[in-house]
Amino acid sequence: MNTEQILAEIREANLSYLMLAQSLIRADREQALFRLGISEESAAILDTLSPSQIMKIASSNTLLCRMRVDDDLVWGLLTNHGKSAANDGISRLHASILMAGRHHEAA
Known part of the structure; x- marks a missing residue:
């Protein structure tokens, strides 16, 4: 993948993320x-963006969204390394609880 392709993928991801975020916020x-x-x-800023503003922001060469999963514990829970399929739901629930706690601390 060359630089132009990477930049195009970033712009597409930005547009998708902004549109999804605005839709979720409004719903x-x-x-x-x-x-x-x-x-x-x-959320207040995203809610008020016009379509042209979204397009302008999305065309940045910097990825706007970021990975919230930044530690081995949560990655392990989400990927179920070494766990049976029966524990899948419990592991995902545990990961959601951990991430929710971190979101609450950050807010």
């Missing part, structure tokens, strides 16, 4: 804050 603000891991202030 259920509290749920959006949790699922996106953003602050109320960020």
Whole structure:
């Protein structure tokens, strides 16, 4: 993959993320804050963006969203390394609880 392809993929990911974020915020603000891991202030800005503003912001060469899973514990729970399929739901629930706690601490 060359540089132009990477930049095009970043722009596409940015556009998808911004459109999804705005849609979630407008549908259920509290749920959006949790699922996106953003602050109320960020949600307020995203909610008011016009389509042209979204397109302009999305065309940046910097990825706007980031990975919220930043430690081995949560990655292990999400990927179920060494666990049976029966524990899949419990592991995902545990990972969600951990990430929710971190979102609450950050907000």
